[in-house]
Amino acid sequence: MGEIQDQLFILVGALACLNYLLKCVKFCKYFLLRLWNPLPKSFFRSMGEWAVITGAGDGIGKAYSYELAKRGLNIVMISRTLEKLQAVAKGIEETTGSHVKIIQADFTKDDIYENIKENLQGLEIGILVNNVGMLHNYIPFHFLSAPEEVQNLIHCNISSVVKMTRLILRDMEIRRKGLVLNISSGAGRFPWPLYSIYSSTKAFVCTFSKALQVEYKEKGIVIQVVTPYFISTQMTKHINPNIVMKTADEFVKESLDSVAVGAETCGCLAHEILAHLIDLVPSWILYSDAFQNFILTHYAYDQNKIPESKK
Numbered sequence: 001m002g003e004i005q006d007q008l009f010i011l012v013g014a015l016a017c018l019n020y021l022l023k024c025v026k027f028c029k030y031f032l033l034r035l036w037n038p039l040p041k042s043f044f045r046s047m048g049e050w051a052v053i054t055g056a057g058d059g060i061g062k063a064y065s066y067e068l069a070k071r072g073l074n075i076v077m078i079s080r081t082l083e084k085l086q087a088v089a090k091g092i093e094e095t096t097g098s099h100v101k102i103i104q105a106d107f108t109k110d111d112i113y114e115n116i117k118e119n120l121q122g123l124e125i126g127i128l129v130n131n132v133g134m135l136h137n138y139i140p141f142h143f144l145s146a147p148e149e150v151q152n153l154i155h156c157n158i159s160s161v162v163k164m165t166r167l168i169l170r171d172m173e174i175r176r177k178g179l180v181l182n183i184s185s186g187a188g189r190f191p192w193p194l195y196s197i198y199s200s201t202k203a204f205v206c207t208f209s210k211a212l213q214v215e216y217k218e219k220g221i222v223i224q225v226v227t228p229y230f231i232s233t234q235m236t237k238h239i240n241p242n243i244v245m246k247t248a249d250e251f252v253k254e255s256l257d258s259v260a261v262g263a264e265t266c267g268c269l270a271h272e273i274l275a276h277l278i279d280l281v282p283s284w285i286l287y288s289d290a291f292q293n294f295i296l297t298h299y300a301y302d303q304n305k306i307p308e309s310k311k
């Protein structure tokens with residue numbers, strides 16, 4: 001009996017070690033693939049002539065537009081505010097020499113896709129960045145206390161990803177190449193109470209992307225979900241960048257260099273490490289009343305520290 005018990009303990013111990021080892025290997029994959037299998041400079045341009053970026057007028061989408069233009073693609077920027085689009089397009093054309101086409105669209109609406117389709121007609125689209133997204137409660141809130149505009153959030157964070165992918169994937173399938181980057185969030189990797197709707201919409205993006213990658217991998221199409229944590233943009237009230245809070249430019253450069261790491265990436269090393277550290281915290285701590293109350297009080301307090309100009 002004692003011997004069986006010993007063997008059982010050894011087996012459980014061995015499985016726990018194996019599980020930990022697998023996690024380490026998965027983590028190391030991020031560095032190793034980038035060291036051993038860096039993407040050739042021509043990779044992005046080889047996907048096709050044009051890249052389409054949603055939510056391209058500001059923040060991360062604007063950074064993707066600049067960086068992909070620098071990597072040799074012409075850019076279609078789709079976003080809400082025409083003046084911002086025009087200014088960014090001018091900047092890109094002047095600094096990179098790439099062509100830029102702009103489409104004004106509000107992704108909270110459902111009737112914009114015919115117009116987008118017409119504007120994309122005839123373009124050889126190699127890259128789609130489904131970046132547009134909204135966070136309707138920057139301050140943590142319980143579900144019933146959060147703003148009610150849930151439908152807008154669902155249209156913008158979920159429908160846009162599905163509908164834009166539907167518009168563009170078919171041509172990629174015919175050409176048997178293409179890259180689709182779906183910008184989710186660290187908040188989509190596991191449930192984030194106090195941001196329940198945003199977190200759920202981003203979880204949809206993760207699941208949709210990973211399922212789609214399995215379906216279209218054999219057809220030469222790379223579909224990757226990107227799950228960053230903190231990037232200094234309008235969405236995060238332009239909080240000062242630091243080792244974890246990346247600027248949009250540095251994040252996007254690193255994220256494009258991470259395209260080879262697989263179907264899911266945090267997009268940059270700092271966030272990859274953060275994700276692994278968070279994974280080590282037991283859920284009974286993350287979801288405890290004490291921790292939730294800490295988030296509610298701490299972040300409500302932090303709001304007072306944001307200068308009026310950044311709100």
Ligand SMILES: NC(=O)c1ccc[n+]([C@@H]2O[C@H](COP(=O)([O-])OP(=O)(O)OC[C@H]3O[C@@H](n4cnc5c(N)ncnc54)[C@H](OP(=O)(O)O)[C@@H]3O)[C@@H](O)[C@H]2O)c1
Nearest residue numbers: 055057058059060080081106107108133185231233234235
């Ligand atoms: N910032 C972060 O820390 C962070 C972390 C994880 C994930 N993300 C995700 O990254 C993506 C980009 O975020 P960001 O921080 O760059 O946001 P942002 O600074 O708020 O910029 C969003 C861009 O999307 C446009 N946009 C917003 N709502 C739109 C709508 N309904 N229709 C059309 N365009 C719209 C904005 O248009 P205007 O130019 O008119 O404002 C802006 O150009 C989002 O999906 C977000 O969830 C961000």
